[in-house]
Amino acid sequence: MIAIPSIPGFLREPNGPIGKPVNRVDGRKKVTGDAHYAAEFTLPDLAHGCIVSSAIARGRITRIDTAAALALPGVIHIFTHENRPSLAWFDRKWKDDDAPKGSPFRPLYDAEIHHALQPVALVIAESFELARYAARLVHIEYEVAPHQTNLRANRANTFTPGKDKGGFQPPPKPRGNPEQAFLDSPVQVDVEFTQAAEYHNPMEMHATTVLHHDDGTLTVHDKTQGAQNCHTYVCNVFGLPKSAVRVMSPFVGGAFGSGLRPQHQLFMAMLAATQLKRSVRVELSRPQMFSFGHRPETIQRVALGADRDGTLRALIHEAVQESSRNENYVEIVVNWSGQQYTCDNVRLDYKLSRLDVHTPQDQRAPGAATGVPALEIAMDELACKLGMDPVELRLKNYAETDPNTGNPFSSKELRACFQHGAERFGWAKRTPAPRSMREGRELIGWGMAAGVWDAMQGQAAAKAVLGVDGKLVVSSATADIGTGTYTVMTQIAADVLGLPIEEVTFCLGDSSLPTAPIEGGSWTVSTVGSAVKAVCDRVRSQLVTLAGKLDNSPLKGVAEADVLFADGHLIVRNDRSRRLSITDVMRGSGTLSIEEEARALPYLLARARHTFATHSAVFVEVRVDEDLGTIRVARVVSAIAAGRIINPKTARSQIQGAVVWGIGMGLEEEAFTDHRLGRVMNHDYAEYHVPVNADVPEIDVLFVEEHDDMVNALGAKGVGEIGIVGVPAAIANAIHHATGVRVRDFPITLDKVLAGLR
Amino acid sequence: MRSFTYARADSAADAVGRAGASGTAFVAGGTNLLDLMKADVVHPERLVDISRLPLDRIEDTAEGGLRLGALARNADTAYDERVQTRYPMLSKAILAGASAQLRNMATNGGNLLQRTRCYYFYDTATPCNKREPGSGCGAIGGVNRIHAILGASDQCIAVHPSDLCVALAALEAVVQVTGPEGERSIPFAEFHRLPGDRPEIDTVLRPGDLITAIDLPAKGFAEHSTYLKIRDRASYAFALVSVAAGLEMDGGTVRDARLALGGVAHKPWRDPEAEAALIGKPATPDQFRGAARVLLRDAKGHEHNSFKIELAERAIVRALTEAAERKGAPRP
Structure with a gap:
C-alpha cells in the first residue's frame, strides 16, 4: 500500500457540493446564446478567409492561377505555397502536445499534395460570401501521382510502430505460448473484424478568429481542446513572442478529440492576420471537417482458445490500422485485451500501414473503442460455442490483477457493474438461443459487453483568488468541450472552501491562465480537479492561519485538520458553535484578497505500481425486423465503475452521450472512400450518418460504488470515454442473439444483417 | 458571392414571363436550391421568387379528387384532413421525409424538382454527368450504396430522393403546368425522366414552365x-x-x-x-x-x-x- 497524502476535512462533509447533481454553471449562458464560440467574435475590420481544398489525393500543384479571384472587388489577398512568408523550418516547431512521431503537416508549405482535401490556398476577402465565391475561382492544376487509400489492399504492407505517441504504450511481450495453447484448446474462436473510418463531426465546425489589436498583439479565438497547446504552436510556427498572442477557447461546441491538435484553420487565420495586420476569421465548411483527423480504419484478428469450462487458455489479438505517410499515429488498440481477462498465453500485436491520408486523430476512447469491441464480440462467440452465459464467461476469467503487468488495480468494481447492470436490465430472463425471443415481426436480441478505459492523470496548475467579499475565482487553462468542466471544477473548489456554488467562478479556455494540458483522455477531472483542490487547500490553510490570529478568535489554536469549511464559515469540527465566516476572517485580518497558485502531480509511486482504469458493463436490447433487417436499439443499461462521481448529472450526460456514440459506431458511422479518387465522398451530415433522436432509446446509467484512494486526491477517475467502449460490441452481440447473424464489420448496416437472414 | 438577380413574381403569368431567359430558376421554399447554390452545384443567374403566388391552396376537384397547390407546404399537405383521410399513403410518405423544419418550408412543387443526393453530384471536385455533362459518372465504379438498381444508364446511376413523389406516382397524380405555350397536364409517370444520355435533365419541364398544382384523382386507396x-x-x-x-x-x-x-x-x-x-x-x-x-x-x-x-x-x-x-x- 502506498502512502497517500492526507485529505484534511475534504470530502468528509456530507453537505458539500461534490457528489451532488449540480446544474451546469454555464447552462444559462448556453441556452440564452451568451456563450460565444470561436467564429462568433469580431472586430469592425474583420476579414474573412475561405480555404481552397485539394481536388486530388496525391501529387503536386503545377500551377495556381488566382487572377480571376483577385480581380473581384473586395478580395484582399490569396495565400498559397508560392507566396507564403518564411515559416518555421524544423519539425519540432510544428509539433504540438498530441503530435505523434513524425513530421507534422505544414499547410501551404510546398506544392506537394499528401491527401484529399488538403488545404492548398486561403482566400481573404471583405465578406465570407465573397471569400467563398473567390475560392471557387482559384484555378489549380495538378500533376497527379498514384495514391493508396485502401487499407484492405495494403494490410500486408505494414510496420510495427514503437512508443510513437503520448498516452500509448506498445503491446507487452507475448506471455506463455499462445499459438500452441490456441491449437491445444478444445474450444476455439478465430475471427476477423473490420471497423470503418469515422470522423469526429462535432456540431461546431473548426473555426478561428484572430483579433488584431492596435498594439500589434493578437487574441486568437480558436476551437481547441488546449488553448496553451495552440498558443505554443502558433508562437513557434510564426516566430512570435509568447506575450504577443493570447489564445482563448472558453466555449467549444463539441470536439471529441478533433481539437486536441492545432488544426489548419488556426494556421490559416494566423497567417492572414500576421501578414495583413488585421483581424481575420477562418471557418471550415462541413466537407472540410473531413480534411483532418479521423478514427482510423482498422482490421483486427482475435483468436480465443478455452477449456470446456470456459477458462481462457489462449488470447491472440492483432490489429492493423492506417496512418499517414508523415506521422505514426498510434492508438495500440490491442492492449486492453491483455488486461481485461486472466489468460496465461497471450500475444498482442499492433501494426500500421501508411496510406495517402491525413494523420488520424484521437477520437473518443481512441484504441479501446475499436479494440475492446473486437475482443468482446469474440468473447460472446466463445460463450455461444461453450453454451455459457456471456456474463458467466467474463466472471470466470475475471482479472483480479492486471495480467499485462502483474500489478494490482487501484480499484476495479467491474464485478459490481456486471451484477447491478444485469439486475437492472433483467438479464436473468434472457433465453440463450439466438432467434428465441420475438414480438410480431421483430426479433428481439439481448447482448452485453464489458468496457475498459484508462484512468490517466497529468500535471496541471491552478490559481485561486478569494476576495474580501467571500467570492472565489479559480482558474486553469483547461477546456470545457461540453463535458461539464466548468461545473465540476466549481464544485470541487466550493467543496474545499465550504462556499455556496454561486460564490465560486471557474475560468478556463485561456492560454494566459495557469498551465493545464490538453483536455482529452478523460483525465481532466483527475488532472485539473487535483490542481483546483490543491490550490483551494492552500487558501484554506491561509484562512485557518488568519482566523487563528484574530483577537478573541473562536478558532485560536485549532489545528487545520480540526476545522471544517461549510456555508461560508470556518467551523471547529467538534464544537460547531465555534465558527467564523470567511468574510469576517478576511475583514478582521485586513486581507483584501488571498491569492494562491498550486500545481498537482499524479501519485507517481502509486502509478508505477498499479493499473488505473475505469470499467463498464453494457446491456443492450435490439429489435431486428426479420424480413427487412432493419435494426433498432430498444434499450441500454450502462453500469459504470469510475471512482467517485463528482457530479452525477453531468457524468450521466457523459455516459448517455457516449452510448449514443456507441450506437453510431455500432450501426451508422462510416466514411465512404472512393479509392480511385482517394477521397471521402459522404462528407456531409446528410450522408455521413450519426444517430438522430429517433435512433436513441432510453439509456439507463448506473454508477457503482468504487472507492479509490490512489487515483488522485479526489478519488475520481473521469467518465468522458468509458461510456462508448462496450456499446458497439453489446449491440453486435444483441443482433446475433436476435437473428443468429454474426456481423464483424462495423458499422452493422441492415444489408449486412440481411445477407445473413436469407 | 456569385451574383444573381432576384425578382418577385406577382402572378403566375409574370413568373412565366420572367423565366424565359436562360439561367433563370424559380425559388419557393428554397430548401434544396439554396443549398445547391451554396455548394456551387447550380448557379442560376436570375432567381424568380414565386413563394407569394396564390398557389398554396388544397382544394377539392370536380372529379372528386384533390388539387394540391404547387406552393402548399409539405407539412400543410401531410396534415390536411382530406389528404389524411382520402390519401393516407401520401400523408405518410411526406412525413417519412426530411425533418419537421424542412417540411414546414418545402413546397409540393419544389419537392418534385429536388435534385439527387448522389455524393458526386454534390462534390464539385469529382466527375458527374448530371452536374457537368460529359465529365463522367463518379458513382459507377465508385461509392454507390445509395444508387439506382433500375432504369439507370452508363451515364448516370443517381436516384430521385423524394418520398412524396413515390406516393404521387402510385396515386397517378397529374402535374399541372403553365408555361410560355400555355397550360398543360403531365401524368406523373411521364413527369420525371430516366437519365439515358442526358442525365442533367431530370424532368420533362421546358424552360419557363411553372408547376401550378398537382391533381390527385378520386381514387386514393385509403382503405388499403x-x-x-x-x-x-x-x-x-x-x-x-x-x-x-x-x-x-x-x-x-x-x-x-x-x-x-x-x-x-x-x-x-x-x-x-x-x-x-x-x-x-x-x-x-x-x-x-x-x-x-x-x-x-x-x-x-x-x-x-x-x-x-x-x-x-x-x-x-x-x-x-x-x-x-x-x-x-x-x-x-
Whole structure:
C-alpha cells in the first residue's frame, strides 16, 4: 500500500457540493446564446478567409492561377505555397502536445499534395460570401501521382510502430505460448473484424478568429481542446513572442478529440492576420471537417482458445490500422485485451500501414473503442460455442490483477457493474438461443459487453483568488468541450472552501491562465480537479492561519485538520458553535484578497505500481425486423465503475452521450472512400450518418460504488470515454442473439444483417 | 458571392414571363436550391421568387379528387384532413421525409424538382454527368450504396430522393403546368425522366414552365395502402428503398393495385406489369413476391448497392401485406 497524502476535512462533509447533481454553471449562458464560440467574435475590420481544398489525393500543384479571384472587388489577398512568408523550418516547431512521431503537416508549405482535401490556398476577402465565391475561382492544376487509400489492399504492407505517441504504450511481450495453447484448446474462436473510418463531426465546425489589436498583439479565438497547446504552436510556427498572442477557447461546441491538435484553420487565420495586420476569421465548411483527423480504419484478428469450462487458455489479438505517410499515429488498440481477462498465453500485436491520408486523430476512447469491441464480440462467440452465459464467461476469467503487468488495480468494481447492470436490465430472463425471443415481426436480441478505459492523470496548475467579499475565482487553462468542466471544477473548489456554488467562478479556455494540458483522455477531472483542490487547500490553510490570529478568535489554536469549511464559515469540527465566516476572517485580518497558485502531480509511486482504469458493463436490447433487417436499439443499461462521481448529472450526460456514440459506431458511422479518387465522398451530415433522436432509446446509467484512494486526491477517475467502449460490441452481440447473424464489420448496416437472414 | 438577380413574381403569368431567359430558376421554399447554390452545384443567374403566388391552396376537384397547390407546404399537405383521410399513403410518405423544419418550408412543387443526393453530384471536385455533362459518372465504379438498381444508364446511376413523389406516382397524380405555350397536364409517370444520355435533365419541364398544382384523382386507396420507407437510420435519411402500395380488395382478392418504389431509380419507379401480376390474384405473400420479381426483373446492382434488389423485394412484400391487412385510413 502506498502512502497517500492526507485529505484534511475534504470530502468528509456530507453537505458539500461534490457528489451532488449540480446544474451546469454555464447552462444559462448556453441556452440564452451568451456563450460565444470561436467564429462568433469580431472586430469592425474583420476579414474573412475561405480555404481552397485539394481536388486530388496525391501529387503536386503545377500551377495556381488566382487572377480571376483577385480581380473581384473586395478580395484582399490569396495565400498559397508560392507566396507564403518564411515559416518555421524544423519539425519540432510544428509539433504540438498530441503530435505523434513524425513530421507534422505544414499547410501551404510546398506544392506537394499528401491527401484529399488538403488545404492548398486561403482566400481573404471583405465578406465570407465573397471569400467563398473567390475560392471557387482559384484555378489549380495538378500533376497527379498514384495514391493508396485502401487499407484492405495494403494490410500486408505494414510496420510495427514503437512508443510513437503520448498516452500509448506498445503491446507487452507475448506471455506463455499462445499459438500452441490456441491449437491445444478444445474450444476455439478465430475471427476477423473490420471497423470503418469515422470522423469526429462535432456540431461546431473548426473555426478561428484572430483579433488584431492596435498594439500589434493578437487574441486568437480558436476551437481547441488546449488553448496553451495552440498558443505554443502558433508562437513557434510564426516566430512570435509568447506575450504577443493570447489564445482563448472558453466555449467549444463539441470536439471529441478533433481539437486536441492545432488544426489548419488556426494556421490559416494566423497567417492572414500576421501578414495583413488585421483581424481575420477562418471557418471550415462541413466537407472540410473531413480534411483532418479521423478514427482510423482498422482490421483486427482475435483468436480465443478455452477449456470446456470456459477458462481462457489462449488470447491472440492483432490489429492493423492506417496512418499517414508523415506521422505514426498510434492508438495500440490491442492492449486492453491483455488486461481485461486472466489468460496465461497471450500475444498482442499492433501494426500500421501508411496510406495517402491525413494523420488520424484521437477520437473518443481512441484504441479501446475499436479494440475492446473486437475482443468482446469474440468473447460472446466463445460463450455461444461453450453454451455459457456471456456474463458467466467474463466472471470466470475475471482479472483480479492486471495480467499485462502483474500489478494490482487501484480499484476495479467491474464485478459490481456486471451484477447491478444485469439486475437492472433483467438479464436473468434472457433465453440463450439466438432467434428465441420475438414480438410480431421483430426479433428481439439481448447482448452485453464489458468496457475498459484508462484512468490517466497529468500535471496541471491552478490559481485561486478569494476576495474580501467571500467570492472565489479559480482558474486553469483547461477546456470545457461540453463535458461539464466548468461545473465540476466549481464544485470541487466550493467543496474545499465550504462556499455556496454561486460564490465560486471557474475560468478556463485561456492560454494566459495557469498551465493545464490538453483536455482529452478523460483525465481532466483527475488532472485539473487535483490542481483546483490543491490550490483551494492552500487558501484554506491561509484562512485557518488568519482566523487563528484574530483577537478573541473562536478558532485560536485549532489545528487545520480540526476545522471544517461549510456555508461560508470556518467551523471547529467538534464544537460547531465555534465558527467564523470567511468574510469576517478576511475583514478582521485586513486581507483584501488571498491569492494562491498550486500545481498537482499524479501519485507517481502509486502509478508505477498499479493499473488505473475505469470499467463498464453494457446491456443492450435490439429489435431486428426479420424480413427487412432493419435494426433498432430498444434499450441500454450502462453500469459504470469510475471512482467517485463528482457530479452525477453531468457524468450521466457523459455516459448517455457516449452510448449514443456507441450506437453510431455500432450501426451508422462510416466514411465512404472512393479509392480511385482517394477521397471521402459522404462528407456531409446528410450522408455521413450519426444517430438522430429517433435512433436513441432510453439509456439507463448506473454508477457503482468504487472507492479509490490512489487515483488522485479526489478519488475520481473521469467518465468522458468509458461510456462508448462496450456499446458497439453489446449491440453486435444483441443482433446475433436476435437473428443468429454474426456481423464483424462495423458499422452493422441492415444489408449486412440481411445477407445473413436469407 | 456569385451574383444573381432576384425578382418577385406577382402572378403566375409574370413568373412565366420572367423565366424565359436562360439561367433563370424559380425559388419557393428554397430548401434544396439554396443549398445547391451554396455548394456551387447550380448557379442560376436570375432567381424568380414565386413563394407569394396564390398557389398554396388544397382544394377539392370536380372529379372528386384533390388539387394540391404547387406552393402548399409539405407539412400543410401531410396534415390536411382530406389528404389524411382520402390519401393516407401520401400523408405518410411526406412525413417519412426530411425533418419537421424542412417540411414546414418545402413546397409540393419544389419537392418534385429536388435534385439527387448522389455524393458526386454534390462534390464539385469529382466527375458527374448530371452536374457537368460529359465529365463522367463518379458513382459507377465508385461509392454507390445509395444508387439506382433500375432504369439507370452508363451515364448516370443517381436516384430521385423524394418520398412524396413515390406516393404521387402510385396515386397517378397529374402535374399541372403553365408555361410560355400555355397550360398543360403531365401524368406523373411521364413527369420525371430516366437519365439515358442526358442525365442533367431530370424532368420533362421546358424552360419557363411553372408547376401550378398537382391533381390527385378520386381514387386514393385509403382503405388499403401504405408507405414503407427503409433507410439507414430512423429519421432524417433518404430512402434506401421505399414502397408506396395501394390495393383495392375484394375479400381476399386484389381488384386493383398500385405499386411505386423510391430510392431505386432516377424517377419514382412504377411498373404496370408488376401491378397487373397482382390484379385478380389472392393477396398472399407468394403473389406479392411474384409481383416484386416482375418489377425487379431488370434490376442491376453495383458494388455497394446490390443488396437493394433483395431489400426491394422484401419491402414490396411487406408493404403489400400491410396494405392488404389495413382497414381504413389511419389517423396520425
